[in-house]
Amino acid sequence: MAKDAFFRLKVKNNGTFICLYPAIEGGVAEIAPLDVIIYLDRYLGYPYDKTMITGLLSAPITGLKEQLVTPEKLARPLDEKIIIEVSADKNFAYGKFYPPMEGGKMLSKDDIVNELVRAGVKYGVDTKLIEEFSKGHQYLKKFQLAQSTLPVEGKEASIKYFFNTDLTRKPKVNEDGSVDFHNLDMISEVKEGQLLAELTPADPGKPGINVCGQLLKQVKVRNRVLRVGKSIKLSEDNLRAYSEISGHASLEGEMIFVSNTYEVPANLDASTGDINYDGDVVVRGNINGGYSITATGNIEVNGVVEGASLTAGGNIVLKRGIQGMDKGYIKAGRNVVSKFIERSTVIAGGYVMSDSIMHSNIEAKGDVSADGKNGFISGGEIHSGTLISAKNIGSSMGTTTVLECGIDSAIIDEYHALEKELDQNHEDEEKIMPTLLGLVKRIKLGEKLPADKILQLKRLNDQKEKLAARNEEINKKSAELKEQIDNYVGGRVRASGTIFPGCKVIISNAVYYVKTDTTYCTFTKENGDIKLDVYY
Numbered sequence: 001m002a003k004d005a006f007f008r009l010k011v012k013n014n015g016t017f018i019c020l021y022p023a024i025e026g027g028v029a030e031i032a033p034l035d036v037i038i039y040l041d042r043y044l045g046y047p048y049d050k051t052m053i054t055g056l057l058s059a060p061i062t063g064l065k066e067q068l069v070t071p072e073k074l075a076r077p078l079d080e081k082i083i084i085e086v087s088a089d090k091n092f093a094y095g096k097f098y099p100p101m102e103g104g105k106m107l108s109k110d111d112i113v114n115e116l117v118r119a120g121v122k123y124g125v126d127t128k129l130i131e132e133f134s135k136g137h138q139y140l141k142k143f144q145l146a147q148s149t150l151p152v153e154g155k156e157a158s159i160k161y162f163f164n165t166d167l168t169r170k171p172k173v174n175e176d177g178s179v180d181f182h183n184l185d186m187i188s189e190v191k192e193g194q195l196l197a198e199l200t201p202a203d204p205g206k207p208g209i210n211v212c213g214q215l216l217k218q219v220k221v222r223n224r225v226l227r228v229g230k231s232i233k234l235s236e237d238n239l240r241a242y243s244e245i246s247g248h249a250s251l252e253g254e255m256i257f258v259s260n261t262y263e264v265p266a267n268l269d270a271s272t273g274d275i276n277y278d279g280d281v282v283v284r285g286n287i288n289g290g291y292s293i294t295a296t297g298n299i300e301v302n303g304v305v306e307g308a309s310l311t312a313g314g315n316i317v318l319k320r321g322i323q324g325m326d327k328g329y330i331k332a333g334r335n336v337v338s339k340f341i342e343r344s345t346v347i348a349g350g351y352v353m354s355d356s357i358m359h360s361n362i363e364a365k366g367d368v369s370a371d372g373k374n375g376f377i378s379g380g381e382i383h384s385g386t387l388i389s390a391k392n393i394g395s396s397m398g399t400t401t402v403l404e405c406g407i408d409s410a411i412i413d414e415y416h417a418l419e420k421e422l423d424q425n426h427e428d429e430e431k432i433m434p435t436l437l438g439l440v441k442r443i444k445l446g447e448k449l450p451a452d453k454i455l456q457l458k459r460l461n462d463q464k465e466k467l468a469a470r471n472e473e474i475n476k477k478s479a480e481l482k483e484q485i486d487n488y489v490g491g492r493v494r495a496s497g498t499i500f501p502g503c504k505v506i507i508s509n510a511v512y513y514v515k516t517d518t519t520y521c522t523f524t525k526e527n528g529d530i531k532l533d534v535y536y
Helices: 033-043 050-056 109-118 127-136 409-444 451-487
Strands: 006-012 015-021 065-070 081-086 092-098 142-147 158-161 195-200 232-234 240-243 247-252 255-259 261-264 275-277 280-283 292-295 299-301 309-312 316-318 322-332 336-338 341-348 352-354 356-364 368-370 376-384 387-390 401-405 492-499 503-507 510-513 518-526 529-534
Touching: 015 050, 033 050, 033 081, 050 065, 081 109, 092 109, 109 127, 109 142, 127 142, 195 255, 232 255, 261 275, 275 280, 280 292, 299 309, 316 322, 322 336, 336 341, 341 352, 352 356, 356 368, 368 376, 376 387, 387 401, 401 492, 409 451, 492 503, 503 518, 510 529
Parallel strands: 261 280, 275 292, 280 299, 292 309, 299 316, 309 322, 316 336, 322 341, 336 352, 341 356, 352 368, 356 376, 368 387, 376 401, 387 492, 401 503
Antiparallel strands: 006 015, 015 065, 081 092, 092 142, 158 195, 195 240, 232 240, 247 255, 492 518, 503 510, 518 529
């Protein structure tokens, strides 16, 4: 069996010597000076020459060698020793064994365990490895004697939905450039008894423990529950959600809703009146001018919409378009898709997509696009938070068309409102502080305040604390909004065909007037100015 070179101390008549023993059967022939110095510092008890030790061990040990360490004689032989080292992260404990002097005792298994305990090791001791050492007695070799049990990391809960939750899906554009307004599939139809969602619960994992007996906490994972609205039932274990009706499924945040759909089989006119419905509305025919639909879900119209008013919490789909006659009003919480939009006002929380937009005012948080085969935007004012895109924009007659892209104005308004509130709070605080400080000073001087002044002090102090708490909320929210505003670099206006004179391009606070026919182009903001580039 191979053994590494090692050393031991030996007492003679003229002092204490270090004896060096060579390796056998291919063991390591070098002895690290530091191992010897650590041992001597701990157990010798007399001064010695460390430089001499370093020089003595500068070459491999090829034969038995002795060297005087100190003229002093040890009073009694040293027993077999172990020096324990605990890793910085306390996940491992190592031991290095040193041989006994002649007449010294060997370490027992219990002795080794006791040394580990004295070093602070309380957990994960490898008793089999201790027994292995006891049989072979390998000295100056680093043994891993204890190891932590690391925490088992858990997994966050997850929910799988069995209906369409993608609210940004757009209609298909055919190979010829036309938009398929017939197969929109924007409403997630579900049947009674259909599985809507399945929850895989969180696995919290298991904590660990390091070699010093300290708990190693696993990363906390997020747990979730299925949150459902009306007409949805949960399984007994609350892990699956089923629809109790046939209708439309939607996801708002993490809340699942199912609503049935109100259907108008023909035209919306005097025979039906206005509609206000908690759910989805489908009109199979036309909508005559002057009538309105308000729905919490989606609105879908198969025919033509005249000067009507449509308001939906979800999507609005007009398969044959809207002729608004300057009275048409469309407002959707999500997206608006229409064959054409003429002389109407459209407001969308998502994108607006049409084959043509004429003399209309459009405001969308997402894209506004008219990229179909004959797609164009002409006249009116178009505002998008992200992108305005069309084949042709404006007209050869110089029709005034305003195209504005930029960060949502509601964000800027909220930021300014918070700034105004913060200024007002500071003014209020400055008004109450003199009185508050005066009352506090009177108390510190030992004055006994009357009951009305004590109540005033409490009221002013409460007001001060509320102002401070509110100001902290405002500062945090203002910083978030300012970061959004400062970092906003998006916003594009582009035309795959031609943008004509008469068009005004605004991106954030930069303005560009189109003065000549410009083809296959993109407008962006760069270094505070509008930059004209190729179409992309």
